[in-house]
Amino acid sequence: MRRRRRGGIGPWLYIFILLMLAGGMVEEVGLSAVLIAAGVLLGLGVGIGLLIAKAKQKKSRDEIDAKTAEIKAKAEAQVKEKEKEASPYSPEVQAIIREGRVAMKEMGRLYSSIQEPNIRSKINELMSISDKIVRDAIDDPRDVPQIRKFLDYYLPTTIKLLNAYDRMSSQEVSGENISGSMDRIENMLDTTIEAYKKQLDALFANQAADIQMDIEVMNGMLAREGLGGKSYLDLNDFLKKYETQQQYAEQQKKEQARPQTQPPAQQQILQKGSTSNG
Numbered sequence: 156m157r158r159r160r161r162g163g164i165g166p167w168l169y170i171f172i173l174l175m176l177a178g179g180m181v182e183e184v185g186l187s188a189v190l191i192a193a194g195v196l197l198g199l200g201v202g203i204g205l206l207i208a209k210a211k212q213k214k215s216r217d218e219i220d221a222k223t224a225e226i227k228a229k230a231e232a233q234v235k236e237k238e239k240e241a242s243p244y245s246p247e248v249q250a251i252i253r254e255g256r257v258a259m260k261e262m263g264r265l266y267s268s269i270q271e272p273n274i275r276s277k278i279n280e281l282m283s284i285s286d287k288i289v290r291d292a293i294d295d296p297r298d299v300p301q302i303r304k305f306l307d308y309y310l311p312t313t314i315k316l317l318n319a320y321d322r323m324s325s326q327e328v329s330g331e332n333i334s335g336s337m338d339r340i341e342n343m344l345d346t347t348i349e350a351y352k353k354q355l356d357a358l359f360a361n362q363a364a365d366i367q368m369d370i371e372v373m374n375g376m377l378a379r380e381g382l383g384g385k386s387y388l389d390l391n392d393f394l395k396k397y398e399t400q401q402q403y404a405e406q407q408k409k410e411q412a413r414p415q416t417q418p419p420a421q422q423q424i425l426q427k428g429s430t431s432n433g
Contacts, residue, residue, distance in 0.1 A: 247299050248292045254306050255289030258314060265317045269324060277344045278317065284351040285310060291358045298358045305354055313347055316340050 244252070259282060266278045292302050320340045323333045 244293065245296060247303075248296055251289060251292045251299065251302055251306060255285070258306070258310050259286060259289075261314055262317070265314070265321055268321050269317070271324065274317075274320065274341060274344070277341075277348060280348055281313065281344070281351060284348070284355055288351070288355050288358065291355075295358070295361060297361050301354070301358060309347075309350070309354070313344075316343060 262278060262282050262285070266275055266282070269275055269278070288302060288305055291298050317340075320337055323337050326333060
C-alpha cells in the first residue's frame, strides 16, 4: 500500500503571514520592518526543514544498521548450526580443537619470529607434544577434563613466556634483566617439555586400564572354552616369552658378529687327537 505524501504547513503559514503584513500592517510598521520579519520567518522555516530532513536521514541509517546487524547475526547463527550438525564431536571436544588450533598458530608464529636455534628446537618439540595432547580429546573424550586444564593454564603460560622471550630477544641489548630473564625462560622450557611428556603419558592411563581388562577377559574366555592346562594361553606369559626370544636372538647376532680368536670346538678335538697319536 502506497503511503500518501503529506505536505508541510510551513509554506502556507509563511504566505498567510506575508499577506497579512502586506495588507494591513505595511502602513503602520513600515516596509523595511515587514521585509525583515519575512526574512526571519523564512530563515526559521529553512532551518526547521533541514533539522527534520537530518532527523529522517538518521532514522533511516539507524534502521539500515539494525537490519544489517540482524542479518549478520542470523547468518552467523546458521553457520554455527551447520558446524554443529557437521561435526561428529561433542561441544567440549570441538572447543578443545578450536583452542588447540589457535595455540598452535601462535606457537608457529613464535617459532618463525625467534631466531635462537636452541629455543626454536624446544618450541618445535612443545608443539609436537601439545598437538598429540589435543588430538587425544578426539581419541578418548574421557580425557577432556585433563586436557581442559592443560589448555587453560599450562599451554597459555608457556606461550606467555615465549612471547616475553621474543620481545626481549628483539631488543638487541645485553642487559642484566634481559639476559637473566631469557636464561630463566630457556631453562624453564626444559622443565616444561618434561611436564608435557608426563601429561601425555597420563592421558593413556585409561587406555592402559582398558587393555589390562581386555587381557583378563580374554584369558577368562579361553579358560571357559576348555583351553586351560598346557594349552591355556596366558597373554602376559606370551608377551614375556616373545620378549625373551627377541633378546636371545639379539644375543646370538652379537656372538656371531664377534671375531673368533680360538678355533671351533671340533677343530680343537681334532688337534688333540693328532697330538696324542703322535
